[in-house]
Amino acid sequence: KAGVTQTPRYLIKTRGQQVTLSCSPISGHRSVSWYQQTPGQGLQFLFEYFSETQRNKGNFPGRFSGRQFSNSRSEMNVSTLELGDSALYLCASSLAVGGQSYNSPLHFGNGTRLTVT
Amino acid sequence: GNSVTQMEGPVTLSEEAFLTINCTYTATGYPSLFWYVQYPGEGLQLLLKATKADDKGSNKGFEATYRKETTSFHLEKGSVQVSDSAVYFCALSSTGGGNKLTFGTGTQLKVEL
Numbered sequence: 001k002a003g004v005t006q007t008p009r010y011l012i013k014t015r016g017q018q019v020t021l022s023c024s025p026i027s028g029h030r031s032v033s034w035y036q037q038t039p040g041q042g043l044q045f046l047f048e049y050f051s052e053t054q055r056n057k058g059n060f061p062g063r064f065s066g067r068q069f070s071n072s073r074s075e076m077n078v079s080t081l082e083l084g085d086s087a088l089y090l091c092a093s094s095l096a097v098g099g100q101s102y103n104s105p106l107h108f109g110n111g112t113r114l115t116v117t
Numbered sequence: 118g119n120s121v122t123q124m125e126g127p128v129t130l131s132e133e134a135f136l137t138i139n140c141t142y143t144a145t146g147y148p149s150l151f152w153y154v155q156y157p158g159e160g161l162q163l164l165l166k167a168t169k170a171d172d173k174g175s176n177k178g179f180e181a182t183y184r185k186e187t188t189s190f191h192l193e194k195g196s197v198q199v200s201d202s203a204v205y206f207c208a209l210s211s212t213g214g215g216n217k218l219t220f221g222t223g224t225q226l227k228v229e230l
Binding site: 004033042043048056058092094096104105107108109 | 151153158159160161162163166206208216217218219220221222223
């Protein structure tokens with residue numbers, strides 16, 4: 001079974017630009033979560049989607065947004081990039097049987113490393 | 118709010134040494150607790166989990182026991198190998214919190230021959 005796939009693996013953008021990251025979950029998984037990992041702040045929850053609906057949101061500005069498609073694939077978008085947005089962005093999928101996903105382990109992708117210059 | 122505190126690294130051990138990585142948490146209700154491991158250049162992998170008090174999670178020789186009275190979930194392994202070198206994250210998810218995990222800052226483990 002294929003794992004969680006994130007594309008692209010690396011991105012370099014300039015301040016003020018916007019960027020879209022993609023995540024394909026494990027087949028059959030309906031919940032997709034996004035996390036930001038930085039040396040200073042560690043791992044921080046961005047948002048979670050289930051059945052195309054945002055279920056949960058972390059404390060990030062509105063520049064960070066996401067969506068989920070009917071095939072469970074998800075994208076996240078960051079607009080008006082800032083230097084501080086440089087990070088490893090991790091996507092994770094979960095089975096989320098019955099919508100109760102808290103007891104279903106997350107399966108993480110290898111991440112997209114975004115560098116903002 | 119929820120928080121997880123784990124010991125700072127790096128932790129450097131010789132092969133076959135005993136490992137303990139401390140983790141304590143603050144949360145309301147009855148959270149589920151997890152240890153994740155991250156190898157260089159990769160995403161996180163679930164190492165073990167416990168969903169209620171006194172549960173012991175175990176995998177690949179690693180163990181951790183959910184201690185509600187001390188709000189702790191310390192990771193232990195009796196004999197580490199060089200291949201265990203990685204960053205270890207303690208995390209919790211609160212009841213009804215979906216897949217919103219709160220992570221500790223991570224502890225880097227280096228195992229030398």
